[in-house]
Amino acid sequence: MKLSKQLFVTLREAPSDAEVASHTLMLRAGFVQSLGAGIYVYGPMLYRVLRRIEDIVRDEHDKADCSEMLMPALQPRSLWDESGRWERYVNDGILFNFKDRKGAEVCLGPTHEEVITTYVKSLVQSYKQLPVTLYQIQTKFRDEIRPRFGLMRGREFIMKDAYSFDTSEEAMVESYKTMRQVYRNIFTRCGLGFTPVEADSGAIGGSGSEEFMVDADTGEDGIAVCRATDYAANLEKAVSQIPTPAACDSKVEMHKEQTPGATTCDALLELFPELPMSRLLKTILYHVVYDTEAIAAATGTDVGEVASEGVVAVMCRGDRELNEIKLSNHLNALKLELASEDEVKTATGADVGYAGPIGLADHVRLLADESVNDVEGFLCGGNESGTHYLDVHFGRDIDQPETVDFGTVQEGDLMLGAGTGDIPADATIEITRGIEVGHIFQLGTKYSEAMDAKFLDVDQKQKPIWMGCYGIGVSRVAASAIEQNHDDAGMIWPLEIAPYAALIVQMKVGDEAQDALCQKLNDDLEAAGIDVLWDERKKVRPGAKFKDADLIGIPMRIVVGRDAADDQVEWSPRTDEYGTKEVIASGDATSRIIDACAKAGR
RNA sequence: CGGGGUGUGGCUCAGCUUGGUAGAGCGCUGCGUUCGGGACGCAGAGGUCGAAGGUUCAAAUCCUUUCACCCCGACCA
Incomplete structure (x- = not known):
């Protein structure tokens, strides 16, 4: 892809209303444009990243026998009255709701338990049809109290939501465990450092739940972790031993x-x-x-x-x-x-x-x-x-x-049960921060009972379906990847989800040897199925090209310049993960890129 | 929702206190010289100063209302 074919505009200065790195860099690089609080246009570069994340999400779900589908964003109130959530969500003010021309109330879906339950209950009649897990990747709408930090907390965002349906609690737990592994695979493949933590299930409801937190100091969530025991929980949920209060000897009257x-x-x-x-x-x-x-x-x-x-x-x-x-x-x-x-x-x-x-x-x-x-x-x-x-x-x-227990765990608290069983007596809790990119729940029969989603079991009895639900903030994954991988000069994308695998930076456009070599590199890489971006902008000087390259953070880069006539290029990766700067033969550069992509499953 | 702040070319901001021809840097266009880490010169384009109302001979500037955006808080009692 030739860069000059894109509307590629970067900013030298950071827009003043950006606070965190991911937001600033995305604005500077033209990845997003703000249309209002928590509403963004996703530019071509970002959209490529989002599609890569989605592809990984799809691949891992499909491998676990989940089926992709698509539900409407527009949902009638009646569904939400059935589950009893309309009032709660309207009370919280989080629901975008309005009336249609007939005066019937509708909302833009903040989540899809009601729709999926309605869909599944009309299809499932027998235990023989279960278990089944369905998922979709779709835009969600939530009128957040305070949208902020760019894509971190938007009012409209891309989410993958999956729902599992089982015949028993044990089977539901099995589905849940499968999805937990699916999630680990997804975030690992996205090149993220993350911590799964025990979580509060919030307005969704249900029993067991875990969140997947990308480790980042700028995260909005506090996490209690204990290195000695592998315990990790959201602060909303975490428990600990409360230090003994100071003793009081005096028995003075009140x-x-x-x-x-x-x-x-x-x-x-x-x-x-x-x-x-x-x-x-x-x-x-x-x-x-x-x-x-x-x-x-x-x-x-x-x-x-x-x-x-x-x-x-x-x-x-x-x-x-x-x-x-x-x-x-x-x-x-x-x-x-x-x-x-x-x-x-x-x-x-x-x-x-x-x-x-x-x-x-x-x-x-x-x-x-x-x-x-x-x-x-x-x-x-x-x-x-x-x-x-x-x-x-x-x-x-x-x-x-x-x-x-209405308390909040504090740094340095002892683990609950420290000194008993396998828990060391000095197992203390640390507080760290993270970005919630995934959340999985065991819903139980909350929605199936409320909405009458039943099946006929082998014992000839009607029973409510056991459900689980599983969400990933796709756009938030992109933002947290930047949060975790960037430097002063710009983004540094993990190869798995980078907008392009490789970038060819051409120094002098119009120079015959350089033009020819770049074209060959571009064609060879494309023939090998590698998505490559070729910076052949004519009037942009080398310095500016380097700065832009640093900003958008494509992991592998080839600089084609003075040695082009000798078939030599500069290998100039964005991170030392792909080696260090050196002059090599152009064919070596091509094979390095192909090898790295094969290794990353790209 | 409560508190604070900001709205001036695409971006960053100055001008507002003390009303009097709308500015700078970056970016953009043209020409020339340059060309391996955001070059330089010359010549240009681009703004109803968030919106509405008011005061005034005169408003970006003062007053009122309103909208939008950003930050902090929702941890105190």
Whole structure:
């Protein structure tokens, strides 16, 4: 491919609204153009990368007997009412929804469980048809709270989603394991360094779930990893041993202290410098919108009797942090946010900053994180502006509220069960960052039951189909590949997914020997099935060509210049993975490229 | 949603405080000299200063409204 045939325009300066490397470089290289927040045009170079990723995705899925299909992006509300997700997604504001000309509500699909379940249930009647796994590669729409970082979090993005259908839980787990291996193969072939982690299943629902994280400091997700045990989990999900709280010898009676202006843990520590942070209990108030149907189903009560909203107070040790995901899951919340100032005043009778467990308004539900266990003689808010209680003991002064793990794992925490079984006593947790490029779930029968997707089993009984679902952010894979592989000069693509395998940089266009040699290199490579890009732009000087070559990061490069008449070229790879700069015969260059591509399965 | 910031040629930005002919660098076009790591000279093209309204003899600049985009936060009590 001749470069001059493309609309190839690069920018010398980085556009001002780009923050992360992948976004900046893609804008500079003309890979993307922004059309609005989280909406991008994918240029020809990027599209080649996306197609390469898709091809790898297809190949690995097909090898695992998955069938590709395509579902509509436009989906009627009725489907989402069947699964019960319409309200939740509209509440979260993530759904692009609108009315058609007849006034019927529709949405642009953020995911496709409803459609695939509808499709499959009409086809599957017998256990003899299962298991089956279907997938598609398609554009998804999500009205993200805050789109950012270019392709990392867009409102429209390319996703591969797969769905497995099985006759039993055990069979579902088998399908899940197969897909886990498929995912490992895909990301390995894409040349990415990644970590699979245990994950929270979020709004999709279901039981087991793992995320595939590309290791990158700019990642939006925190990951808890333990080198000693291979444990790795998303911070939303991770568990650890909570350090023992500082002991308290004194049995002084509970008493009120004047603490005007001290509304934070740090401010309180200044007033009571001898008090350890672990004996300071904060109480945080949340406004909760409940998933009434889920609660009714779980408790066996009538939907009408379940409160739809409420205020919850959660206690937590001063040296620990709450985890709103865990809290939200425990409460069956559709929405969880910090209580407003007014709500705090009504609930506590005090300004924000003095909430405590003693004397809360009756309508407030009190819970606590596990970190409060065994804390004695603690300080907590007084529910009166400018006061806190000191030397409070659970049991003696107040009952200990219901205590659940609502906490966030912290760097240096010991592993749960450290010192028992195979887990070393000093197995500690590190916090790293990553980019979520894949997520796999065991859905169970959540959707099949809600949408009545059943099959007739060998025992003559109708049973719900066991489902799994598996997603890969194709466009995000491209962005994270850059995030992981770049330098100051530009992108450095892994050969497997590079827009072109090789680049011919011609120094002087119009020079007979160079023209002829470049043409031969181009033809030989193309004949061998190699996609090669030939920079034969006439009025671009060598320096600019080198800069552009560095920017777009095609891994293998041949410079054709002064030695062309002697059939010599410069081997000038983008990374030393393909050797170092040297002058070689043109035929050697061709065979090096062909060999490298064969090795990479390209 | 809350807070902060920014909108001026394709890109990066200056000008705004103190109203008075719309600027620079990069990029683009033509000609010439150059030609292995973003060359130089000369001559050009390209902007209703995000939008609407207002104040004024006069608005990129002051006021009001609005839209868009970016960042931070949703971790505090």
